Every structure is written in C-alpha cells, then in structure tokens.
Amino acid sequence: MTWPRAFREVLWSGLKIEETRLEPLLALRTAVGVALVIAAALWLGSPAYAASAALGAFSAGGATFQRTWRPRKVIALGAGVGLALSTLVGYLAAGQLATFLPLLALWTFVAGLAWAVGSTAGIVAATTVGSMLVTITLPTSVGRALEHAGIIALGGVVQAVLILLFPIRRWGAHRDALADALAAVADYARQLRHDPTARFDPEPLMTARDAAAVTPSQARTRPAALHGPRGLAERILPAIAALADPDVGAPAEGPGRDRARELLDGAADVLDAAARSIRRGTPVEVPHKTVDLLRGNEVLEGPARQAAERLAGLLGEALELAECGNAHRRMPAQHGPAGTQFLVRPTLFRLIPVTVRAVRRELRHDSPVFRHAVRLAAVATLGYLIAARLPLGHGYWAPIASVMVMRPDFHRTYARAVARLAGTLVGVVLATGVVRGLGPDAHVFGALAVVSAGLSYTLVRTGYAYSQCFTAAYVVFLLGMGGQAWEQTVPERMVLTLLGGALAILAYAVFPAWETPRLPERLADWLAANGRYAAAVLRNYAEPTRERRADMRSAQLASRKARAAWQEAYDRAKQEPVRPRGLTSREAEEAQEALEGFDRAATLMENRVPQDDNPFALQAKGLAKALETDTAQAAADMLEHRDPDWGRVENALQAWKGADARSPGLRREADLQKRALEDLATAVSRTPLERDVGSVREEQRVREAVEAEGGGSGPAHRGG
Known part of the structure; x- marks a missing residue:
C-alpha cells in the first residue's frame, strides 16, 4: 500500500460510524457521573476543583468503555486511582524541569509497556499521562495537590457507584x-x-x-x-x-x-x-x-x-x-480445585505477577510493544520541551495529543492522529463560537461540558473523529467554566494539538514496528502450532485417554492463538506503506488458504475421536510423530528460505495404508492434510532471488492498481 492510499484509508476509518456499536444508555449514565461531580465541585469548591473533578470523572468513565471482561466498576475505580496517583507524583516533581522530564519519560515508557497486558491497560495508562500533564498546573501547594488527587479519585468512585446502583445489561x-x-x-x-x-x-x-x-x-x-x-x-x-x-x-x-x-x-x-x-x-x-x-x-x-x-x-x-x-x-458456586468448573481469571492482586511476566516478555528490541513504549516516552518528552520553548501557554497539550493517539501499530496510530486532529480543530472552533456568544457563565459551561461528554461517550467506540470533536468541545467548556479567556487557550490548543499529532506521525515513520517483515515468522509459528494440533488429534486415535484429550484441547487453543496472531499481522501488513518482504500478498494468501485447509482436516478428524479408552488406529501414532516433526522442521526452513519437505509424513502414510485397512475415513482425512501441506510448499517454495523478484513485481502490481484507481472519476467510471 502506498503512503497516499494509506492516508485515505485511515481518514475514512476515523469517520465511519457503526450503529451496532453505539451504547447510548451507557453514555448517559457515565455523563450523569460527570455532571454530579461538576455540580458538587462548583457548589462546594471552586472552578479549579471542578476542573479536576471533571477530569477524573470523564477519564474514569471513558475507561469503562474499553473492551474488558472485568466488572466496569473495577475499571472505573482503577482508572480513578491511577489518575490521582499520576497527578500527585507529577506535582511533586513539577517544580524543576530536571526532575519532571525524567519522571515524564519514565511514566510514559511504563504506560507504553502496559500494552503488554492488553489494550484496556494501555489506554487507561495513557490517560494517566494526560492527567499528570494537565492537573499539575492547578494546585499551588502539596496540600492542594493532595486535595486535587483526592477529588480526581472521587470522580472514579462516583462512576463506580453509578455502575453499581444502575446496572445496564449486567453481564x-x-x-x-x-x-x-x-x-x-x-x-x-x-x-x-x-x-x-x-x-x-x-x-x-x-x-x-x-x-x-x-x-x-x-x-x-454469573x-x-x-x-x-x-x-x-x-x-x-x-x-x-x-x-x-x-x-x-x-x-x-x-x-x-x-x-x-x-x-x-x-x-x-x-x-x-x-x-x-x-x-x-x-x-x-x-x-x-x-x-x-x-x-x-x-x-x-x-x-x-x-x-x-x-x-x-x-x-x-x-x-x-x-x-x-x-x-x-x-449456578451454584464451585469451591476448591476439584469443583472448579470455570476458567480462572486472576484477581487484581494476583494479576501483578502476570503483568510482570507479560512485560518482561516484551523487553526486546523487535517487540512492537517495547518500540511503542520507546516512541511514547521520546515523543512526550520532546513535545513537552518544544512546547515549553514556544511563546504559548498550556504547553501540555502537545504531549497529550501525542500520547492519546499513539498505538503500537501503524494504522491505528495514523488513523487516530488524523481523526484527533480533524475532530479537535472542528470541536475547538464550534465550542469557541458558543463560548464567545454566551459570555462567562460557569454553570452554563458546566452543563455544556456534560452534554459534550455524553456525546463523546456515545461515539467513543465508533467514529473516533466525531468523538474527538466533542471531547475538544468538552475541554473548551471546562476552560470557559474556569474563567480562562478563549484568546489564551483555543488558538494555543489548536497549534499545540497539531504539533503533538505531527510528532506522533513522525515518530512512527522514524522508529516503526512494521508487521510486513514479520509475516514469515507468524506463518511459521502457525504452521508449527497446526502440526502439533494435528498430531494431538491423531494420538487420540492410538491412545484415547483423558490426558490425550486434554493435550488435544491445549494444542487446538495454541493453534487458534497462532492463527489469530498471523491474521492480525497480515491485516496490519496490508495497511502498511511498506514493500513486501519475504512474502508477497499473493503468496501470503495462498499460504493462508493452505494452512486453513490443513486445520480443517484436523477438525474433521476431531469429530470422530474415540470417547472411550479403546484404541481405534494404532498406526496413527506414527503419522502424528511425522506430522509434528515435519511441520516443526518446515517452520524453521521457511525462516531460512529453504523449501519445506514432507518426507516423514509421506513415509508414515504409506506405512499406515499397508498395515491397517480398518480406518479408511481417517486415512482420507490424513490425505487431505498431506494435500494441504503440498499446497503450502507450492506457495512458499521459491529461491531467494525469485522471492526478491516477486516482491518487486508485487509492488509494481499494487502501484499500477493504485494508479488505475486514481485515474478514474469514481466507481461508475471504473466500472465502465
């Protein structure tokens, strides 16, 4: 994919709205939480406290819209605590640039590594960076910093209480x-x-x-x-x-x-x-x-x-x-290991060692998560330094814009950057016009901020550009509620948001983590996992025991996980403006089709696995060993640009056909697997020189297709 086409793809992805992903009732409940904390803070405190409370409630509420299987109230509480902690720690180090910059770099690096646990952890961690950058400008002393941190945490508590009192589609x-x-x-x-x-x-x-x-x-x-x-x-x-x-x-x-x-x-x-x-x-x-x-x-x-x-x-x-x-x-609760009949998810305390192990696995140079953490820390620090040198106030907007749009992969980073920039500019302009027309009124601006928050929540899962438009309006109304003149805030926010978005885009171009070069590795992992799954199924015919059935299920899950990793990498690679390396698009499609056929044959075998302990086909054990050995060796050969060889599988099949005539159906399924492996070898068996020529031809084919698409005047023209 070329760079111009990549930009067109990311632009449309941010403007697309899927009605099935809208959850207006959830958005209404979360907006009510924002309204409650703003009203209470304005009544009992000051606009500055209201801004802190609104930030905590808004960010904690936004965290509950992330895809997670844990209770939403737990996510809201966790987000509130994280936001409060980042605010307090940031304020303690904010006195000197020499202390705050290292803290900012370390905090954003850890926030980037949080993606090792999952997207929810990564997004919530990014919001804590934004909280650190914004709210450290509000307190005037350590005591006030503690108060603001408490108010921010209170916003998460309010959201959690609303979730508890007014559940919407529990489970x-x-x-x-x-x-x-x-x-x-x-x-x-x-x-x-x-x-x-x-x-x-x-x-x-x-x-x-x-x-x-x-x-x-x-x-x-449950x-x-x-x-x-x-x-x-x-x-x-x-x-x-x-x-x-x-x-x-x-x-x-x-x-x-x-x-x-x-x-x-x-x-x-x-x-x-x-x-x-x-x-x-x-x-x-x-x-x-x-x-x-x-x-x-x-x-x-x-x-x-x-x-x-x-x-x-x-x-x-x-x-x-x-x-x-x-x-x-x-269902009655199960107790003890013998009675446990559910898949166990670790509690928050037991999640700590799981998180440590997940992060440790990503601490390598070629890890997309590690490279994302490095990019995030570098861009946040650089953006803060550049903004501090500019003759503008509120320099934190530049690093916030960068941190909130950056993701471990190219497409989501660029899509969110383009959508955030466009949505922010539109939202700032529209909200500014409203602020100038209404004049200073904290209560009116607080109400408008709540409405903007509700609309942002409604569109947060689809139509990111529109969601960012209302988020920008929400911030402008909060600033208006605090009495800050629009001339000192809105133009600065627009310029600094553009700066932050540009830094995020540039960071990925300078220090990328492309998936295209990783496709051969993902394909090899999928092949080896599929071989282990097929071998586990065959061993159940020779030794149908409970342990073998458990091994088959584990191998099946590992195969699916490897397939999902391949599919995710392949989908991302198709959206990257990078020349194909190792596998052209056509080769990748043919290899995927072959492995899907191999997996399907194993699924057919699984249907007739013996349910008792009586062996059905003892010769299947030899084929299982051959399949596992040949697919593992072929996976290594593919990474070294050597042709796969299925000699052991062929010999095992011949020996089986000559020794056992009781299982023709099972042998037919084994033949289907052999044909799928041969199709895979046909797809990837080429010399390095032929592969390089194929990559060049693939690139030329894509370029010609793009030029042909651009030469028309629309779908009707191309169709003619």
Missing part, C-alpha cells in the same frame, strides 16, 4: 460474546450448505472463551446461561464440518446431500435461536418443524449418519442448556 458483554460464537457456528452451517469445504474463522470462539474466564467472585454471580453453550459450540463445529464434507461425510450429490443440507439448515436455526435467547435472556423459540427436521437420518450411511446423529444430540443439549440458563437461576 451483557459476556452474553454478546457467547451469542456471537453460537451465531458464527450457525453462519458456518449455512455456508456449508453451498460450499462443503468452507473455512471457519475461530475468532468468535476465542473471544467467547476469553469472556468465559472469571474471577471466583464473578463465578458466584448467570446460568453463560455455562455450557460455548463448549457445545466447540463440539458442534467439527460435527457439521464432517457431515458436510463430501470426502468423509454426506455424498456430493443425491438424497444424502439433500438430507445433509436440511440438517445444516436446521442446525443453523437452532443455534441462532440459542444465540438470541442468551443475548436477550429470553426463552428459546424454535419452530416445531425445525425440531422435527432433525429427526430421522435413515437416508444417510456410515460416517455421515454418525455425524448426523451426533449433531442432533448436541443440538438437543444446546436447547436444554439455553432453556435452563434463562430460567433466572444461578
């Missing part, structure tokens, strides 16, 4: 995650009706599993509807894939294929009904004709009939779980 995010997983499997069933070899994206199942991890206190209050259906979705997935596959399931044509399509359609309807029930907390509503459709599979034979019967049983379990789960009953 709603968890319900949505589970419902999305069931709906994704339903969509996959419908795809299989028309394309029996369609691929499934496991991301919704991964999200649902992440949402299912709870702390012991959450487990005591609704019954959130227990069980996710595991059923995991078991239904290979059943519908096996039923639809023409090689190991229903025949490609004839009555058997028609019956398979009916079952897939009925499965989709049942899963959609269960998803709606879980999402809304209402009884399951499935038409009787759909339930009747799942009965009777005499037209199917062999493995196809087994898959159909297994699918019908699983769908019945799904309906029973959904009906019981939405009967307004709670």
Whole structure:
C-alpha cells in the first residue's frame, strides 16, 4: 500500500460510524457521573476543583468503555486511582524541569509497556499521562495537590457507584460474546450448505472463551446461561464440518446431500435461536418443524449418519442448556480445585505477577510493544520541551495529543492522529463560537461540558473523529467554566494539538514496528502450532485417554492463538506503506488458504475421536510423530528460505495404508492434510532471488492498481 492510499484509508476509518456499536444508555449514565461531580465541585469548591473533578470523572468513565471482561466498576475505580496517583507524583516533581522530564519519560515508557497486558491497560495508562500533564498546573501547594488527587479519585468512585446502583445489561458483554460464537457456528452451517469445504474463522470462539474466564467472585454471580453453550459450540463445529464434507461425510450429490443440507439448515436455526435467547435472556423459540427436521437420518450411511446423529444430540443439549440458563437461576458456586468448573481469571492482586511476566516478555528490541513504549516516552518528552520553548501557554497539550493517539501499530496510530486532529480543530472552533456568544457563565459551561461528554461517550467506540470533536468541545467548556479567556487557550490548543499529532506521525515513520517483515515468522509459528494440533488429534486415535484429550484441547487453543496472531499481522501488513518482504500478498494468501485447509482436516478428524479408552488406529501414532516433526522442521526452513519437505509424513502414510485397512475415513482425512501441506510448499517454495523478484513485481502490481484507481472519476467510471 502506498503512503497516499494509506492516508485515505485511515481518514475514512476515523469517520465511519457503526450503529451496532453505539451504547447510548451507557453514555448517559457515565455523563450523569460527570455532571454530579461538576455540580458538587462548583457548589462546594471552586472552578479549579471542578476542573479536576471533571477530569477524573470523564477519564474514569471513558475507561469503562474499553473492551474488558472485568466488572466496569473495577475499571472505573482503577482508572480513578491511577489518575490521582499520576497527578500527585507529577506535582511533586513539577517544580524543576530536571526532575519532571525524567519522571515524564519514565511514566510514559511504563504506560507504553502496559500494552503488554492488553489494550484496556494501555489506554487507561495513557490517560494517566494526560492527567499528570494537565492537573499539575492547578494546585499551588502539596496540600492542594493532595486535595486535587483526592477529588480526581472521587470522580472514579462516583462512576463506580453509578455502575453499581444502575446496572445496564449486567453481564451483557459476556452474553454478546457467547451469542456471537453460537451465531458464527450457525453462519458456518449455512455456508456449508453451498460450499462443503468452507473455512471457519475461530475468532468468535476465542473471544467467547476469553469472556468465559472469571474471577471466583464473578463465578458466584454469573448467570446460568453463560455455562455450557460455548463448549457445545466447540463440539458442534467439527460435527457439521464432517457431515458436510463430501470426502468423509454426506455424498456430493443425491438424497444424502439433500438430507445433509436440511440438517445444516436446521442446525443453523437452532443455534441462532440459542444465540438470541442468551443475548436477550429470553426463552428459546424454535419452530416445531425445525425440531422435527432433525429427526430421522435413515437416508444417510456410515460416517455421515454418525455425524448426523451426533449433531442432533448436541443440538438437543444446546436447547436444554439455553432453556435452563434463562430460567433466572444461578449456578451454584464451585469451591476448591476439584469443583472448579470455570476458567480462572486472576484477581487484581494476583494479576501483578502476570503483568510482570507479560512485560518482561516484551523487553526486546523487535517487540512492537517495547518500540511503542520507546516512541511514547521520546515523543512526550520532546513535545513537552518544544512546547515549553514556544511563546504559548498550556504547553501540555502537545504531549497529550501525542500520547492519546499513539498505538503500537501503524494504522491505528495514523488513523487516530488524523481523526484527533480533524475532530479537535472542528470541536475547538464550534465550542469557541458558543463560548464567545454566551459570555462567562460557569454553570452554563458546566452543563455544556456534560452534554459534550455524553456525546463523546456515545461515539467513543465508533467514529473516533466525531468523538474527538466533542471531547475538544468538552475541554473548551471546562476552560470557559474556569474563567480562562478563549484568546489564551483555543488558538494555543489548536497549534499545540497539531504539533503533538505531527510528532506522533513522525515518530512512527522514524522508529516503526512494521508487521510486513514479520509475516514469515507468524506463518511459521502457525504452521508449527497446526502440526502439533494435528498430531494431538491423531494420538487420540492410538491412545484415547483423558490426558490425550486434554493435550488435544491445549494444542487446538495454541493453534487458534497462532492463527489469530498471523491474521492480525497480515491485516496490519496490508495497511502498511511498506514493500513486501519475504512474502508477497499473493503468496501470503495462498499460504493462508493452505494452512486453513490443513486445520480443517484436523477438525474433521476431531469429530470422530474415540470417547472411550479403546484404541481405534494404532498406526496413527506414527503419522502424528511425522506430522509434528515435519511441520516443526518446515517452520524453521521457511525462516531460512529453504523449501519445506514432507518426507516423514509421506513415509508414515504409506506405512499406515499397508498395515491397517480398518480406518479408511481417517486415512482420507490424513490425505487431505498431506494435500494441504503440498499446497503450502507450492506457495512458499521459491529461491531467494525469485522471492526478491516477486516482491518487486508485487509492488509494481499494487502501484499500477493504485494508479488505475486514481485515474478514474469514481466507481461508475471504473466500472465502465
């Protein structure tokens, strides 16, 4: 992607609004929290205290809109404490530039490393930097600094109390995650009706599993509807894939294929009904004709009939779980290791060693998180120094603009920078006109600030440019409430915001962390993880024990995690204005398709894994070892630009075919895996010289496509 096209992409991404991501009730409740603290501070204190209180309530409220599975009130309290601490520490060091600059650099560096824990931690940590820069200008003594820190923390407490008193869709995010997983499997069933070899994206199942991890206190209050259906979705997935596959399931044509399509359609309807029930907390509503459709599979034979019967049983379990789960009953709490039936999420205190380990893993030069932390610290310090030298007041706006837009990857950094600059300029101009027209009135400006905060919250998850427009207006109204003349604040904010955004954009260009060069490494990791998963499935046929089934599940999760890492890197690489290195776009697409086919074959195998302790195919153990060894070696070979070799797999397959005639279906699935590996070798097997030539050709192809797109006068012209 070229730089001009990259800028067009990021511009439109900041202007796009998705109605499904709007949460007006949550925005209203959070805005009420801001209103309460502003009103109380104006009544009992001064405009300066009101500004501190408003900052704490606004930032703590904004933190609750981040994607996290912990209770929102905990996030609000944590954000309030972090904001108060940064304010107090910043004020103690703010007397001298020699003490404040090192503190600012260290604090922003640690805030950047917080992304190692997750996006929520990274964003909340960035807001503490903004609090340090703004509120240290308000107190006049250490005692006053303590007061302002307490007021800021109080803003987080108010937001937490409102969440506790007025819950809105409690467990709603968890319900949505589970419902999305069931709906994704339903969509996959419908795809299989028309394309029996369609691929499934496991991301919704991964999200649902992440949402299912709870702390012991959450487990005591979690609704019954959130227990069980996710595991059923995991078991239904290979059943519908096996039923639809023409090689190991229903025949490609004839009555058997028609019956398979009916079952897939009925499965989709049942899963959609269960998803709606879980999402809304209402009884399951499935038409009787759909339930009747799942009965009777005499037209199917062999493995196809087994898959159909297994699918019908699983769908019945799904309906029973959904009906019981939405009967307004709670699951009994589990105690002790033997009784624990939930995925454990560490409490805040136990999260400390987890955080330390996560940060330690990122302390390396090639880590995107580490490079983000370095960029963040350098830009914040440089922006503060430059602004201090300019003949302008309120120099903190430059580093704040940089810190709030910077992210570990190129696309989000540039998208947020462009959106923030555009939204800030528009918001400042509009709010300034209102301030000049109304004249000084603290109560009116406080009310306008609350309205602006509510609109900003409404759009915070989509349409970032519009959200920043209202955020900028919120700040202008707060300054007006404090009595600061617009001539001394608004022009300065515009200039310094432009400076901060420019520094953020320049920092990524000078010290980037591109994903494009990392694609071969991500692909190799995915291949090795897929090999371990396929080997774990095969070992279950030779040694079907509980331990083997646990190993299979662990390997499957690791494979999905590696696939998600590849997909994230590939999506980012497509948005980067960087020449392809190691893999061209076409090679990456072909390699991804091959590995998806390999993973799909392992999923088909998983459907018929023995549920008892009786071995089904002892020869599968040899193929498992060959697969694990060859894929691990091929992963290393790909990184060294050597061609993959599947000799061990080929020999193991030949030995299996000559020694065992009891499992033709399983061998057909193994052949599917072998063909997928051959397709992967075809996609990546090229000499370094050919690869460099391919990269140049890919770059030329993209450039010609961009020029052709720019030469037209719009979609109609290009279509002609």
